[in-house]
Amino acid sequence: MATAGKVIKCKAAVAWEPNKPLVIEEIEVDPPQANEVRIKIVATGVCHTDLYHLFEGMHKEGFPVVLGHEGAGIVESVGPGVTEFQPGDKVIPLFISQCRECRFCKSPKTNQCVKGWAADRYDVMALEETRLTCKGKKLLQFLGTSTFSEYTVLNQIAVAKIDPAAPLDKVCLLGCGVCTGFGAAVNTAKVEPGSTCAVFGLGAVGLAAVMGCKFAGAKRIIAVDIKPEKFEKAKVFGATEYVNPKDHSRPISQVLAEMTDGGVDFSLECVGNVGVMRSALESCVKGWGVSVLVGWTDLDDFAARPIQLIAGRTWKGTLFGGFKSKDGVPEMVKAYLDRKVKLDEFITHNMALDRVNDAIELMKHGQCIRTVLKVSSE
Numbered sequence: 001m002a003t004a005g006k007v008i009k010c011k012a013a014v015a016w017e018p019n020k021p022l023v024i025e026e027i028e029v030d031p032p033q034a035n036e037v038r039i040k041i042v043a044t045g046v047c048h049t050d051l052y053h054l055f056e057g058m059h060k061e062g063f064p065v066v067l068g069h070e071g072a073g074i075v076e077s078v079g080p081g082v083t084e085f086q087p088g089d090k091v092i093p094l095f096i097s098q099c100r101e102c103r104f105c106k107s108p109k110t111n112q113c114v115k116g117w118a119a120d121r122y123d124v125m126a127l128e129e130t131r132l133t134c135k136g137k138k139l140l141q142f143l144g145t146s147t148f149s150e151y152t153v154l155n156q157i158a159v160a161k162i163d164p165a166a167p168l169d170k171v172c173l174l175g176c177g178v179c180t181g182f183g184a185a186v187n188t189a190k191v192e193p194g195s196t197c198a199v200f201g202l203g204a205v206g207l208a209a210v211m212g213c214k215f216a217g218a219k220r221i222i223a224v225d226i227k228p229e230k231f232e233k234a235k236v237f238g239a240t241e242y243v244n245p246k247d248h249s250r251p252i253s254q255v256l257a258e259m260t261d262g263g264v265d266f267s268l269e270c271v272g273n274v275g276v277m278r279s280a281l282e283s284c285v286k287g288w289g290v291s292v293l294v295g296w297t298d299l300d301d302f303a304a305r306p307i308q309l310i311a312g313r314t315w316k317g318t319l320f321g322g323f324k325s326k327d328g329v330p331e332m333v334k335a336y337l338d339r340k341v342k343l344d345e346f347i348t349h350n351m352a353l354d355r356v357n358d359a360i361e362l363m364k365h366g367q368c369i370r371t372v373l374k375v376s377s378e
Contacts, residue, residue: 004077004087005031008038012066012149013356014134018058021357022067022148027139029151030131032079037159038131039091041375043169044147045070046359047176048203048272049296053125053142054360056299062124065140066132069095071147072162072172074378082156090162092175092333095143096319097157098326111324116158117144123298147175148356150376160329163337169350169372170343173204174332176320177370178343181208183321183328184268184294186216193217195265198256199239200280202230204346204370205294206270207237211342212321213266214238222264224252227366236345245279253282266290272297278304286311293317346370 008029013022032038050067053059075089085091097116099105104112117127126140131153133139139146146152162171181204185191197213199206202225213221214237223231223239231242241259245252257263263285269277272295281291281304291313309315323329335341349371351359359371 007031008151010150011353012132012134012146013068013353014064014139015054015067016064018060018063019055022360024354025134027066027132027134027149029149029153032077032082032131032153034079035081035156036079036153037082037085037091037156038076038078038151038153039073039093039159040076040151041071041073041147041149042378043072043172044068044373044375045173045175045177046356046363046371046373048363049176050142051360051363052272052296055364057123057125059123059125062126062140064134064137065126065142066146066149067142068148069093069143069145070172070176071145071375072168072175076151084156085159085161090164090166090168092160092162092171092329093145093147093152093154094158094160094325094329095145095176096325097155098324099157105324111320111322111328113157116155147375148353148373158325160326162330162333165337166333168378169374170347171333171336172372173343173346173370174329174336177204178208178341178346179323179328179332180318180321181205181270181294182212182215182332182341183323184270184292184318185209185212185266187322188316188318189266189268189290189292191216191218191266194219196220196222196260198222198224198264198267198280198283200224200267200269200276201271201295202227202234203270206268207234207346207369209268209270209294210234210239211237215341218266220260222256222259233369237342251282252279256283260285262286263289266292268292268294271295274300274302277302281308281313281315284313286313289313291315347372350374
């Protein structure tokens with residue numbers, strides 16, 4: 001392309017400081033260096049983790065930053081040493097790398113990788129090195145991605161090549177939320193056919209977890225949320241029952257225990273709230289119940305009585321639903337194209353990048369499931 005090897009000036013939504021609206025700015029995006037890929041972002045979802053960094057984590061070293069990590073786009077140019085990608089390829093940027101060489105990548109037990117921001121910068125949620133600048137200042141790349149920008153640059157170990165038939169304004173959701181929830185059920189919890197599950201929180205991640213439970217063959221899928229209007233949507237993804245904790249004076253774990261003869265086989269916490277995490281654990285049946293922490297948070301300690309685990313429950317966590325990123329994302333794109341998983345049903349709003357603050361407000365107040373921002377045209 002004509003822009004290869006040159007600095008690109010383009011539009012991006014910049015978070016200059018925590019707890020403030022994003023500002024649409026003209027930024028500079030450097031050409032890709034060795035083993036890097038420059039991507040034209042076509043569409044991006046707005047995920048709660050973007051809001052977490054902006055309004056909750058608020059780490060002072062994590063700004064200024066270009067947020068966004070649930071995107072899809074087209075390769076514009078590649079740096080030296082890149083053989084896997086070429087200009088024109090449809091791709092999804094990945095917030096978890098897969099180098100295929102480290103001890104984590106070589107192990108079937110995990111999807112972690114020693115390379116990338118997740119290795120040692122969980123608090124700042126970005127690497128120090130960046131290819132983005134604005135007004136002479138470096139802009140951090142959130143989770144190594146920065147999809148709230150018309151162009152971004154990633155190492156090839158954090159990019160997945162996908163089917164050219166895939167609609168980018170739908171499959172962008174596989175960059176985070178849908179893979180996270182779906183994989184939490186299928187890969188991490190390992191939900192079994194005929195089992196009983198409870199999913200706490202019916203945002204995009206929770207609904208994807210419901211879909212994962214159904215995909216895995218669960219017989220009963222109990223959706224738990226304090227907003228009853230969300231249940232109709234949960235039914236679309238496979239929920240069989242709904243419980244609103246506000247309808248009961250007793251703890252939700254007791255309510256679920258009565259409904260399920262002692263507790264559910266699998267529970268998934270998709271909120272990112274340590275109190276809900278404890279409730280999800282206590283909702284599991286003793287002996288073999290498995291509870292998975294899916295919602296992202298790193299603000300508070302969590303707690304439970306030791307007897308909960310001594311009695312045979314398992315408490316575990318998941319990042320990106322346990323998918324090894326470069327392998328898992330193209331498989332999920334194929335599953336969508338084969339109509340084995342839903343994506344369109346998650347999208348409640350479509351907006352231009354200029355309206356990113358409106359999209360953030362919708363999510364802040366629980367008025368959307370997923371808003372997809374159109375960043376640039378294909």
